[in-house]
Amino acid sequence: RLQLSLTINFQDFEVMPYSFCISKGLECKMIEGIKRCSCCVRWGRSCDGSSVPVNALSRIITELGCLDRKELDAEKVLLELQSKLGEATARLVRLRKQKRSLHDRGAKMVSQSLRSLDELEEEERWKEDARRAAESEAVVEAQSWGALDVVDWDNVLGGVAASDFCPEASGSRFGAERSS
Structure with a gap:
């Protein structure tokens, strides 16, 4: 047993220590063909090592x-x-x-x-300008009737405050409360 243990230590490769060697804090060394580490061979114990080299x-x-x-x-x-x-x-x-x-x-x-896309764009611009002018006229007419609270000014004015156009509207959302 001692001779085999010395041979294992001489031709060994270090493997991950298992149960007995871990409990004793020993290095676990094996060689190919032998299923026990050098310590287990020396003490005549069975070995649960798997000969996986470190x-x-x-x-x-x-x-x-x-x-x-x-x-x-x-x-x-x-x-x-x-x-x-x-x-x-x-x-x-x-x-x-x-x-x-x-x-x-x-x-x-x-x-x-129309003969070109430029003419079409000009036609579309003209229609958009006409639509905005009609919308502005409707706004002015509604204001002249005192109808500040029936118009969605954010939608009509594109986010511009109604007070920019009608001083009575400043200080309130619709301005109708101040005029009463």
């Missing part, structure tokens, strides 16, 4: 670290690709929207017998 475990830990780094790199690449995909998708949506708009405006241009 350096194999350190290689596993090193490899896990390497895989973690590769995983982080792959995640970084994936995030960059997702960002590029999002940008490309937004660009595609924008181009499709422009295409639909151009198609619709072209159809309007033809139906209104």
Whole structure:
């Protein structure tokens, strides 16, 4: 037993210590072909060691670290690709929207017998100006009747305070309370 124990210590590789060796604080050393560590051989004990070399475990830990780094790199690449995909998708949506708009405006241009998109834009500007003028007239008329509380001024004025147009409205949301 002593000779085998000395042989194991001479040709050994360190393995993870198991039950007996851990309890005694001993190094657990084995060689291939022998299923017991040197300490267990010396004392004639059975050994529950699995002959997994410590350096194999350190290689596993090193490899896990390497895989973690590769995983982080792959995640970084994936995030960059997702960002590029999002940008490309937004660009595609924008181009499709422009295409639909151009198609619709072209159809309007033809139906209104206009010669260019510039004429169509001028026509649309004229209609928008006319709509705003009519809206302004309606607002002035409503104000002249004292109807500040029946008009949604935020909607009509686009967020401009009613007090900017009608001094009686300052200090209250609708101004009707002050005039009473």
